[in-house]
Amino acid sequence: MESSQLIPQRIAIGYHPFLVDAPQEAEQIARFLQGRGVQQVISAPMPDKAFRQQIRDGKFDLLIALGGDGTMLRAGHLGAQLGIPVLGINLGRFGFLMEVQRDEWRELLPRLLDGRYRLENRMMLRAEHLRGEQSLGCWSVLNEVVVCRGQFVRPVRLKASVDGYALATYIADGLIVATPTGSTAYALAVGGPILPPDLRNILIVAVAPHLSLDRAIILSEGSVVTVTVHTSHQAVMSVDGQAPITMEDGDAVRVDALPEMVRFVRFQDYGYFYRNLTAYMEQNPAAEDLS
Incomplete structure (x- = not known):
């Protein structure tokens, strides 16, 4: 179930530095957000020092992680320091921690900008x-x-x-x-x-x-x-x-x-965890290389 949340107006997009299509995808997301009235959007590789420093300086109220679970872990560490929520968009193979798949963000980001999401606290x-x-x-x-x-x-x-x-x-x-x-x-x-x-x-x-x-x-x-x-x-x-x-x-x-806790942005209901877990175990993307 969604709950009404603050509407982010300053969004940072951090992407995996070695995914070839990640910079282009990040730019498309940035233009999409700007076209819907978000005041400030930047994108950069997640390890970029200047990018990380801007987040530590409190210049953003949402961090989007673009990549796989490793990118989400790095974003979680960064966001937890200041209580900044993190939204994961999956460009990787597994993406168990990610909330949004590559082909879903155009549909789901408007819900973010309407405040129709919930925050999940992670220890x-x-x-x-x-x-x-x-x-x-x-x-x-x-x-x-x-x-x-x-x-x-x-x-x-x-x-x-x-x-x-x-x-x-x-x-x-x-x-x-x-x-x-x-x-x-x-x-x-x-x-x-x-x-x-x-x-x-x-x-x-x-x-x-x-x-x-x-x-x-x-x-x-x-x-x-x-x-x-x-x-x-x-x-x-x-x-x-x-x-x-x-x-x-x-x-x-x-x-x-x-x-401190990591706060993940969620659009799915509370039962998502078990549905996703079953799906990943039945169709483990990591096993594809062994076929």
Whole structure:
């Protein structure tokens, strides 16, 4: 069901930098919006520093992500910082997070400009890399943080604790700490449960555990998860599929919920999640390359 929302007047369109037709599609969308009275519209590749800085400066009240799920993740991180809603238009193959397909935006954008949409809040996590008492970095997480083996094909020993109390020790390829959004990403691929996107829970799933706890664990949003690495070979951490960060023996990753949320623009009713999930599983676009 739609609800009446603010009508955006300053719209930024961020597109995937390596999709050949993305700049042209972004320009067509920009002209469409301008032709319907939107005061300010810009478009640029999502990684462009000047583009991102304008958004951080609060110059826009809506961000359109043009690409696939990776582009949507980057847009979500950017929009969450200032509470700017994000609308995804799919130019990729999968696009599970995206709301609008390539051939639908001319039909659906007028509803945006009439305020006939709703906002869906998505939980985010904070992941902090610790070496003893020293913090080596802190990241926001929309899908998942993964602590796993590096280039050597050997499992690592990972000790997980919740709120300072020991939970389990895993001998595994890795451990995933995910949001409900991330429950349909890497966590789903390794057999984790599917969580509705509007929940506020933390999910822990092991990757290829060997004689270790092989059941996923769902925690409340107030929990603090710490994953400590014990290994004689390389281990790494990765946030939302980004470049891996090397971890040493004894390093830890501390994960808890962020107060900030990502706000996705939705035109579909609340049952869309399960309809889309069933459709993607029955006709997985990623399997096309294997035929």
